[in-house]
Amino acid sequence: MSDLPKTMTAVLQIGDGYSGTSEGPQIDDASKYLELAEIPVPTPGKGQVTIRVRMSSVNPSDLHFIKGEYGQPRVKGAPAGFEGCGDVVAAGEGAEGLVGQRVAFVVAMGGSGAWADYALTDAINCVPLRPDLRDEDGAAQIVNPMTAMAMVDIAKQAGESFVVSAASSQLGKLMVSLGRDLGLKPIAFVRREEAVAILKDKGAEEVFVTTDPEVAQKFAAASKALKPRVFLDAVSDQLSEQIFVAMPNGARWISYGKLDAELPKLTQMGQLIFMGKRIEGFWLTSWMRSTPPQDQMRVIGEVQARFVDGRWHTDVSSRLGLRDVVSQLAEALKNTDGKVMISP
Ligand SMILES: NC(=O)c1ccc[n+]([C@@H]2O[C@H](COP(=O)([O-])OP(=O)(O)OC[C@H]3O[C@@H](n4cnc5c(N)ncnc54)[C@H](OP(=O)(O)O)[C@@H]3O)[C@@H](O)[C@H]2O)c1
Known part of the structure; x- marks a missing residue:
């Protein structure tokens, strides 16, 4: 952790809690929901890891979430972005084994989002990636x-x-x-x-x-x-x-x-x-909470094999730099031929 910068660039949620609306995942102007800021790099607690993000994806769940229409409340001032891939650069107690690994990850409540230079999540929400898997597939792997x-x-x-x-x-x-x-x-x-x-x-x-x-x-x-x-x-x-x-x-x-x-x-x-x-x-x-870990591991192995051998492929419609998310996300989402990917 000592080699890491003290601060990072991140795309933060503006809203807090639930909005009470149910408009769906369409957005016409991301600046209604997001802002760019410089904030401290998150420090991992017990069982958590800090990940240097390589790429993060934009899913409909992210859009529902920043609008306050998802199954968990927004946290004003916290980075957005549920899913990405990157390298584990720091770990709390019990998660040290992941340091140095490239992982796909999802961010759960209590973590720090993927639309940032660094993300924070629980080690159990990380999947070590095969070296032959592309970052584009890693960022949409879970x-x-x-x-x-x-x-x-x-x-x-x-x-x-x-x-x-x-x-x-x-x-x-x-x-x-x-x-x-x-x-x-x-x-x-x-x-x-x-x-x-x-x-x-x-x-x-x-x-x-x-x-x-x-x-x-x-x-x-x-x-x-x-x-x-x-x-x-x-x-x-x-x-x-x-x-x-x-x-x-x-x-x-x-x-x-x-x-x-x-x-x-x-x-x-x-x-x-x-x-x-x-x-x-x-x-x-809910499926992850109720499915035994060994069954999830079997599924994870099959998922990576399908991407590596070409049976599955992540289509990318556009790529945005972190600093362009607020101004360009709504426009980028108009092309629905694939995922919008964000890179620091
Ligand atoms: N419940 C879960 O655990 C779970 C997990 C993962 C995903 N999801 C849901 O799965 C859905 C697909 O996710 P994704 O990541 O694959 O989406 P995506 O490819 O990023 O984008 C959604 C696509 O759906 C089509 N679409 C948008 N609005 C539509 C509408 N009103 N009627 C019909 N089609 C519409 C669009 O394609 P065209 O422009 O080609 O029509 C668009 O490209 C989302 O609703 C997401 O929330 C749920």
């Missing part, structure tokens, strides 16, 4: 890939086919290609016509465009034929409800994201009673 593995596993146990909304998102693409590799038949929903060919190429059995006026009828026919019993849904709007209604007996609508601000209305409560259908949520944080 949140989406682990979620993809966990949710496709749920789908696999329920039958041969499953439905994915916002399938052109990074997570959607990971799940569709993983489903194909496991011999399943993913049904994808996208909102842009240009994404159809991409999803077909990733292994989607059917791809529907949400703006097609006949999308609900077309899906109903596919649902009869393929009988998907799990709907992995990141949009959670009224079309999602229509998709769920058109699914067969025993179908599960698993909402794991709220990309659209529209709140869906339930139109067929009888399906819950008579057809054994269920509506539920998925949150990786």
Whole structure:
């Protein structure tokens, strides 16, 4: 720790706690939520590590969070950014073994965010990275890939086919290609016509465009034929409800994201009673708390192997320097062909 600078550049949260709004992850001006500052480099306590950040990613959860719409409260004046990769440069008691390692990490409550020169997190939130894995994949190694593995596993146990909304998102693409590799038949929903060919190429059995006026009828026919019993849904709007209604007996609508601000209305409560259908949520944080460490280690190994051998790839739409995040993030997010990556 003695070799480290005393201060660092960081992108700080302006808001505190929850905002009470539910607008979704869209932002038109990042300066409403973030500011650039020079603050002390965080010092690790027991079981914690300080990481010199190489690259951090911008996930929808970060945007929900800085707007005060996520599952944990904002901390005014603390650096933003949940996920990144970097080198462990200092460790508290019990975490010394990680010093010098390049790791992927997520920042939990009590840590210091990834949109900074240095981040602070618990050692258990770090994954040592194989040397042959790119920093771009390292910076998006935990949140989406682990979620993809966990949710496709749920789908696999329920039958041969499953439905994915916002399938052109990074997570959607990971799940569709993983489903194909496991011999399943993913049904994808996208909102842009240009994404159809991409999803077909990733292994989607059917791809529907949400703006097609006949999308609900077309899906109903596919649902009869393929009988998907799990709907992995990141949009959670009224079309999602229509998709769920058109699914067969025993179908599960698993909402794991709220990309659209529209709140869906339930139109067929009888399906819950008579057809054994269920509506539920998925949150990786809960999955990590409830999944034994040895199962998580197996998943982590498989995730890294998939990125190294090219079965998975992190698409990058733009790269921002830390000092440009506040002024350029909103513009950078307009290109949805991949992740916005931040480097110190
Ligand atoms: N619950 C969990 O544990 C968990 C874990 C990881 C991720 N997530 C969620 O998974 C979702 C995807 O995350 P990601 O990192 O893969 O996202 P991403 O690729 O960074 O961006 C989201 C993509 O979704 C599409 N999209 C945005 N708004 C939409 C809307 N209203 N309707 C349909 N599609 C829309 C956009 O693609 P196009 O422009 O091509 O349409 C956009 O590129 C997010 O909701 C995120 O919060 C949840």
